[in-house]
Amino acid sequence: MQKSERCQECPLSSNCRYYWITGSHYKGYPGFLCPSSPFEKRKFKPKEELKIQLFWIGSCEELKSTADLALSEMKQTLMNQFFYLKSIRHERVQESLIKISSLTFITPVRLPQEFHSPLALTAEMNDWYQKWYQTEFCLKYDPENPAQGEWKSGPYIRMESTGLPTRKIAIEGHTGTLALSQPVVLSSGWKEIGLGKTNCIGGGKFETDHSI
Numbered sequence: 509m510q511k512s513e514r515c516q517e518c519p520l521s522s523n524c525r526y527y528w529i530t531g532s533h534y535k536g537y538p539g540f541l542c543p544s545s546p547f548e549k550r551k552f553k554p555k556e557e558l559k560i561q562l563f564w565i566g567s568c569e570e571l572k573s574t575a576d577l578a579l580s581e582m583k584q585t586l587m588n589q590f591f592y593l594k595s596i597r598h599e600r601v602q603e604s605l606i607k608i609s610s611l612t613f614i615t616p617v618r619l620p621q622e623f624h625s626p627l628a629l630t631a632e633m634n635d636w637y638q639k640w641y642q643t644e645f646c647l648k649y650d651p652e653n654p655a656q657g658e659w660k661s662g663p664y665i666r667m668e669s670t671g672l673p674t675r676k677i678a679i680e681g682h683t684g685t686l687a688l689s690q691p692v693v694l695s696s697g698w699k700e701i702g703l704g705k706t707n708c709i710g711g712g713k714f715e716t717d718h719s720i
Contacts, residue, residue, distance in 0.1 A: 526674075529568050531640065534675060537633050538708040539568035539641045541701055557594070563601075563701055566641030572598070603697045608716040609688050616665045616681035617704045617712040630694065630703060645695045657686040679711040 515521055515533035531538045541563040552558060564572050576596055584591055630645075637643040666680040681704070704712035 525571070528640065529571065530674075531636065534677070534705065536640070537636045537705060539565040539637075540571070541565065541708045543702055543707060543710045543713065558591075565637055565701070566643040568641055601697055601700055603695050605693050606696050606699075606716065607691045607693050609691050610717055611686045611688075611714045612716070613683045613685070613712065613714045615702070615711050615713040616667070616679055616683055616706075617702075617714075618681035618706070630698065633703065645697055657688050660685045660687070677706060677709055679706050679709060681706075681711070 515524075515527055516535070518524070518527070521527045521532075527533060529539050542560065543563065544560065562572075562575060579593060579596060582593075584593065634643075634645050637645060661682045661684040664680070664682055666678060668678075699714065699716065701707055702710070702712035703714065706712060
């Protein structure tokens, strides 16, 4: 309520749903994602359709009815543009285990120099999701001999910042391929939501070769 006070300094942050679902105001990893492609079209002609995907991580699913209500009560106007809401459909992402030997990032991801192993790629996010949102994502590797990776990086990319109501976030970093020295097993859910702190707006999406 105090415009001059930062989220991290607010005495009510521990009970704040916004602070929780945004991962401590984007200090960590948000539990609400809208990972549309940063390359998608921005202008639509009459009768054209736009499909928007929203992901709720773990226990954040309890707030999805709030989003349904907000969409339904927008009076068919979004950012001063007329639209007609055709339908809202809920699906649960079907997870499986995949064994991979490489990751190819198709949208920029930050700090590729830290991605020397699958543990460094996902451990921090995995721990955050488990602690804050009670997820059960899986990452399996041999702790005595973790797979090392060879990162083949593309050029550094910085895209236009996305204007969120409370924060501007820039998708930036590198695309490229991480080739692993030995296979690693992880949840297929990571392919759906991406890796890194910009996955909430479409950063860090990757493809894999997998054998399971």
